[in-house]
Amino acid sequence: MSFDVPEDCQYRESHEWVRATDGTARVGITDFAQDELGDVVFVELPAVGDELATGDDFGVVESIKAVSDIYTPVAGTVTAVNERLRDEPELVNEDPFGEGWLLEIELADEAELEDLLSPAAYRDQIE
Amino acid sequence: MEYDQARWTDADRYEPLLAEKSTREVAVEDGPLPDDLTRDSLALPDLSEPELARHYTRLAQMNYGVESGPIPLGSCTMKYNPSFTEDVAAHPKAAVHPDRPARTVQGTLELCHRLQDYLARIGGMDAVTLQPPAGAAGEFTGIQVAKAYHDHNGEDRSSVVIPDSAHGTNFATAAMAGYDVVELPSDDDGRVDVDALEAAVDDDTAALMLTNPNTLGLFERDIEAIADVVHDAGGLLYYDGANLNALLGRARPGDMGFDVMHYNVHKTFATPHGGGGPGAGPVGVTEDLAPFLPRPHVRKETGAEGEAGAGNTGFEYYDPAHSIGKVHGYYGNWPVLVKAFAYIARLGDAGLRDTSATAVLNANYLAERIPYDVPFGPFHHEFVASAGDQDAADVAKGMLDHGVHPPTTKWPEIVDEALMAEPTESESKRSLDHLAAAFEAVAGEADGTLADAPTRSAARRIDQVGAARDPQLCWQGLDLSDFDN
Numbered sequence: 001m002s003f004d005v006p007e008d009c010q011y012r013e014s015h016e017w018v019r020a021t022d023g024t025a026r027v028g029i030t031d032f033a034q035d036e037l038g039d040v041v042f043v044e045l046p047a048v049g050d051e052l053a054t055g056d057d058f059g060v061v062e063s064i065k066a067v068s069d070i071y072t073p074v075a076g077t078v079t080a081v082n083e084r085l086r087d088e089p090e091l092v093n094e095d096p097f098g099e100g101w102l103l104e105i106e107l108a109d110e111a112e113l114e115d116l117l118s119p120a121a122y123r124d125q126i127e
Numbered sequence: 128m129e130y131d132q133a134r135w136t137d138a139d140r141y142e143p144l145l146a147e148k149s150t151r152e153v154a155v156e157d158g159p160l161p162d163d164l165t166r167d168s169l170a171l172p173d174l175s176e177p178e179l180a181r182h183y184t185r186l187a188q189m190n191y192g193v194e195s196g197p198i199p200l201g202s203c204t205m206k207y208n209p210s211f212t213e214d215v216a217a218h219p220k221a222a223v224h225p226d227r228p229a230r231t232v233q234g235t236l237e238l239c240h241r242l243q244d245y246l247a248r249i250g251g252m253d254a255v256t257l258q259p260p261a262g263a264a265g266e267f268t269g270i271q272v273a274k275a276y277h278d279h280n281g282e283d284r285s286s287v288v289i290p291d292s293a294h295g296t297n298f299a300t301a302a303m304a305g306y307d308v309v310e311l312p313s314d315d316d317g318r319v320d321v322d323a324l325e326a327a328v329d330d331d332t333a334a335l336m337l338t339n340p341n342t343l344g345l346f347e348r349d350i351e352a353i354a355d356v357v358h359d360a361g362g363l364l365y366y367d368g369a370n371l372n373a374l375l376g377r378a379r380p381g382d383m384g385f386d387v388m389h390y391n392v393h394k395t396f397a398t399p400h401g402g403g404g405p406g407a408g409p410v411g412v413t414e415d416l417a418p419f420l421p422r423p424h425v426r427k428e429t430g431a432e433g434e435a436g437a438g439n440t441g442f443e444y445y446d447p448a449h450s451i452g453k454v455h456g457y458y459g460n461w462p463v464l465v466k467a468f469a470y471i472a473r474l475g476d477a478g479l480r481d482t483s484a485t486a487v488l489n490a491n492y493l494a495e496r497i498p499y500d501v502p503f504g505p506f507h508h509e510f511v512a513s514a515g516d517q518d519a520a521d522v523a524k525g526m527l528d529h530g531v532h533p534p535t536t537k538w539p540e541i542v543d544e545a546l547m548a549e550p551t552e553s554e555s556k557r558s559l560d561h562l563a564a565a566f567e568a569v570a571g572e573a574d575g576t577l578a579d580a581p582t583r584s585a586a587r588r589i590d591q592v593g594a595a596r597d598p599q600l601c602w603q604g605l606d607l608s609d610f611d612n
Contacts, residue, residue, distance in 0.1 A: 041592060062595075
């Protein structure tokens, strides 16, 4: 089975993706992660304004199989969370890189992006 | 024989709730609360006694229990609970108030003392507390006792080692007690890898938690070497009594080198299990750990001549010297303990030996009969088969249509699509053949058919995703037109 690994994202080993533009980044979990979890039934996210440090668990994704922490790929301040996930957690399964995004971060240090995995490196990890 | 479970429906839905059958508005008198917090009337169920009796009978008919058929749930030991133990527990003399002075409830204390002794003898332990109210509570008590023992000896140990095939409660117990968990990989035979154990154990190891036979139904043959590795590092050996049914009257954890153990009386000694609880999880320890047991504990009277208790003919409560304190109100879940006592006393030594022999024979017979691959073995009281290309959950749902309860599924994870079966000694050969036939029928089904199963049981496949995404926690919030199932 092959999973979607978009070229315009960077990745953390723990299966989060980051799409950075002009000092801010959108964060979600990967296609591989949503497939492993199965049907997502609940997503717990931080509040706008929260400061997240790299590697912190910032929320929880709950499926009928498992409850998993989600980790901050890059440090920064939360500027938006995906409110739609409150009522439609299935978006994480249906469109993990699009409508199923989790939150947006104003990056504390853009240089941190260089520590993330490239699409090719992440693809190697999951295949 | 084709199976159809009793299924009571009304207007195409399950047996309605009492309040849906008939209600009557009842006026509520004025109370001290503000008007905006109170109602003027309440709608209460309005039914005659026979209507009420029929409602509960219908629900009972749609239920499935070990009195309906076999429940081969691996690791659960769902044996039949003989009904005479209920009579004994319901006897008025078994119901004494726990606040009564010890002198006036000597029979109760004697029963506690004898049950402590029975369990100690069965497990090869020196002292047993009856207080923990369930298996997981027993684990927690046992690990707290081990921790208190290390603390008392001035030892600061931070980790507990647990095999990857262990019950999830072991990991939770260690974490709740404040320990770091070191997970131990199984070897190719599904047993503890002694080399890996040596690498994992050090002077930070407080205990190794082990089930023997393990979750795959395999006896840990190297148990003496395992005990030496742990003891040489100054750690303790904890025995999870989940699988004690396999050993009754034949081998004792204490003789294998275990220092602490819990007994699942709801598994091994036929007291109510799960929703039929409450349970009880007595904990046994060696002499060195006895001073740390919960208080109070029951012993024979120790009074010197001229004092109360002189003559040592009666029984008394006492607080062990370095007790970890209480782990439950009073003395534990008393009626459950009375049932366990009655079960052990009725079977005796010979009966307990028969129990383990029959349980092991039944598991091996069933393992031979079923068409699924069983990667490990020979086994003790249970075995783990693999559903192979089938989804283990679909296999389970399919078995429901044959009038049997399915095995435990998808666990332990070291076997793909695990089907973990433990028929217990309760099942006859005829019953085991019926179980095997259910496995055979489902193994022959194409995947697509199983996705629709069950179709002959009272409840059909549950919408787990819908229930989790959109939980309806109050019946008044239900849209009853959804119940067209």
